[in-house]
Amino acid sequence: MLNFLKTSVDIQGLRTELIVQAFADRILVLVTQVGKVGNLIQASIPSAIPLRLDASFDRPDPAPELLPSPPAAIQLTPLFGSAPSEHMQTLHSLYAAQIATLVWLAEDEELMGSDRRSVIVGIALRKAPSGREDLNEERDTYHGIMDALRRLLTKISMS
DSSP states (O other): OEEEEEEEEEEEEEEEEEEEESSEEEEEEEEEEEOOOOOEEEEEOOTTSSOOEEEEEEESSSSSTOOOOOOTTTTTEEEEOOOOSSHHHHHHHHOOOOOOHHHHHHHHHHHHSSSSOEEEEEEOOOOOOSSOOOOOHHHHHHHHHHHHHHHHHHHHHHH
């Protein structure tokens, strides 16, 4: 995996930056719409736990709603910062688990069974303009970010 890669995409009219930085013992993934690191969550899983891919996900251009399920053995550890509400904390945990799963799947293809590194996810999403949670907007933002990350990870594993 390359040491550093960055992309910027427009999701729901907001510029969203994704940064992947690989270190010897961890991989850092930042997702920001506000130009800050945000809430940091570490995701880890034992290397012995297999990652399963749904057959429909393993296509050249899978639909955005077809994401691999994060493994049940995933451990999420808050490292720094906190979400502004319980709802956002749950959402951040969902982001961290899904992002880590995508990173591990990309890394497993490259490392072929070597030790799996922890993934630290920084999440800083802009609050809804109305101040209320809009589940459709949240879902579209989530799928947009995962699709952009999947494309970014594909670039990394191809190089």
